[in-house]
Amino acid sequence: MPYARHVLCLPLAALSLLATAPATTAAGDGGWSLTPATGGADGRPYVYAEGEPGTVLQDGVSVRNPGGKPLTVRLSGADADNTRDGRFTVRTEPADTGAWIAFAGTTGGHRTAVRTLSLTVPARTRAEVPFTVTVPVGAAPGDHPGAIVAVAGGRTSAVRVQLRVPGPALSALTVEHVTVRGGRIAYELVNRGTTVLTPRLAVRADGLFGRVLDRAPRTLPVELLPGRRIRLTEPWPHRPALDAVEVRLTVTAAGGAHGSGAASAWFVPWGTVAGTAAGLLTAVGAGVVVRRRRRRPPDPGADDRPGRDVELTGAMT
Structure with a gap:
């Protein structure tokens, strides 16, 4: 060099x-x-x-x-x-x-x-x-x-x-503020040492029924300067449709730098849930209407039906 x-x-x-x-x-x-x-x-x-x-x-x-x-x-x-x-x-x-x-x-x-x-x-x-x-x-x-x-x-x-x-140098970093939303994993990297770092990132996510994401370590296209903080995102296009997961990011760099961060996320197909809820509400509403129709009081104008006058007259004497 x-x-x-x-x-x-x-x-x-x-x-x-x-x-x-x-x-x-x-x-x-x-x-x-x-x-x-x-x-x-x-x-x-x-x-x-x-x-x-x-x-x-x-x-x-x-x-x-x-x-x-x-x-x-x-x-x-x-x-x-x-x-x-x-x-x-x-x-x-x-x-x-x-x-x-x-x-x-x-x-x-x-x-x-x-x-x-x-x-x-x-x-x-x-x-x-x-x-x-x-x-x-x-x-x-x-x-x-x-x-x-x-x-x-x-x-x-x-x-x-x-x-x-020259002299004793410190290689250290942290992973902070991990969030999952909109098909992306966002996180912050902080260089807490005294050397320029080229981080390597590994991503893992575990759901209720096992691992749903496992990405091997890869070098990020950044050079993180000492004392600096940057915010990056990781795409996750094929996330679960219905699951509760914990996402963990692990970052390493030369000189022994190592950091990790995690976040929990729920994946719920809200469109399906909303459609199901709407169907249930419709069914319940229909049942209420039927029950109300069955319990409707007698019609006062319908007293010419057979047997009705005899029953009422007998009750009044």
Whole structure:
């Protein structure tokens, strides 16, 4: 894995502009791109750095402008973050790794390290932009995810910076707020350790008459950052029609992280129940009508029927 070199300072002359052939234009974004500086034949998906507290690490990013006009780009450091559903994003106000990132710049005509760098990349040119990560004294062991963010032409792009501080690290997570409704199992994962986790999820559900769901562990398409909470859902299209079940989720990750959570759910075919209830009410209602008809009092206007006058007259004498 590529690694960052240890340096004491960042020279201003480290910024270089390299002519490049026109690149394939990304759809709808003007064509410019931000990538880690060249780190092999296939490049690197992100920047990885590891250093003790108090050290200064150096690496770089490339800004490629394949267009026919100069491109002004604004670069800055940021803390990485998870969205609510686990996607990668960045925080607008860095407090950790983003605040440790600096670029070569000038202030009052003097060379200095700046938190934000604005540069113009000529047409059909690639700019190699070095940066440093200063690991502060007292930085906690573990992962400190960050990013280099570039803004140009109304678009924002970012390169991840995976910084690790050596030392005892904690790998821990919990599964919380498990619910079952609408054909889906919803749950929350919380990274309570100091390392980035790629969770593996297993799902099991037991009903009154045995197991009704058993999914083997699989890797989730998320990277859960330290201290972050995300909410995910698991589809369950073929759930029981009538049963009482307990659903249990078990999540594991590298470093011995293990967590589980459970929820109970009742599955009742309410449409069938409603139809049956309506039929019973109809039948009961009909029986009441019949009983009421049978108990109707005699009709006063029907006294000309045979035997009726004789019985009434005899009772009155």
